[in-house]
Amino acid sequence: MSDETPYARLSPDLVLDAVTACGLWPDGRLLALNSYENRVWQIGLEEAAPVIAKFYRPGRWSDAAILEEHSFANELADAELPVVAPKLFAGRTLLHHDGFRYALSPRHGGRAPSLESADQLEWLGRLIARMHAVGARSSFVHRGRLDRDTLIRQPMQAVLTGSLLPATLAERYRHAVERLDRLVAARFDAVGPVRSLRLHGDCHPGNVLWTDAGPHFVDLDDARMGPAVQDLWMLAHDERAMEALLEGYASMRDFDHAELALIPALRAMRQVHYAGWIAARWHDQAFPAAFPFAAEARWWEQHIADLHEQANEFEE
Known part of the structure; x- marks a missing residue:
């Protein structure tokens, strides 16, 4: 994977394969979400709520740094704070597929807060x-x-x-x-x-x-x-x-x-x-x-x- 084209191989098929590798069953619906530093997709699942797949930019964070992010998110969630934390698969939150690192999290929608209120x-x-x-x-x-x-x-x-x-x-x-x-x-x-x-x-x-x-x-x-x-x-x-x-x-x-x-x-x-x-x-x-x-x-x-x-x- 070239540093000049970090996401050149991140095709929709690869994204779906990465989700399938976690034991989930995508229904083929993909929605690219607004993200530049990483690549983030909403993935529709058969008979289940959609998930969010976040593919980390190669070279930006070490695995240890990403795991600290995940640990912090789960610590906040355990404290009953409304934070979207990554899902666990076979005891892991940081997943690997075909040279990419990624994480899956539940989809939580919403609207922008009213900062006038x-x-x-x-x-x-x-x-x-x-x-x-x-x-x-x-x-x-x-x-x-x-x-x-x-x-x-x-x-x-x-x-x-x-x-x-x-x-x-x-x-x-x-x-x-x-x-x-x-x-x-x-x-x-x-x-x-x-x-x-x-x-x-x-x-x-x-x-x-x-x-x-x-x-x-x-x-x-x-x-x-x-x-x-x-x-x-x-x-x-x-x-x-x-x-x-x-x-x-x-x-x-x-x-x-x-x-x-x-x-x-x-x-x-x-x-x-x-x-x-x-x-x-x-x-x-x-x-x-x-x-x-x-x-x-x-x-x-x-x-x-x-x-x-x-x-x-x-x-x-």
């Missing part, structure tokens, strides 16, 4: 607090931390060594990222030590599905060690929303309000990482199709301007 935000705050209470029990060993090396320096190198950034913008880009990196480091130093715990890691509205029974969380693929506020800030579009989240959170678990000062740093790190992620994955044919703007010089000019704007906000 204080009641829903408080509900989410309570659930995230309970998730963090479980996350604080132990540490990840293989999944790394939410830090500047992972979210700034490595993405910067991916952009500078990739083919997307016009050569005429390289120094301007490097200067913008290095400037922002220094300010992010200063902000973390100013806040001081904060408690690091196992996080969802990518707790944005797309990874929360709401039903009449309430919300549930999906996709722990970015689970890492980091500060609690990481799982809150992407759900809060303004101060009132954050207040509602924290009201719910504080009813279940103490929150260190000093972490709120990290939000601009976390937002900046995510912005740098986003561009680096696209650059690092550009050889995957799904990325040029989904992010065509990244091939245009004007997008990189705007990205550089946005990084300086973030830096200006820090300095102000």
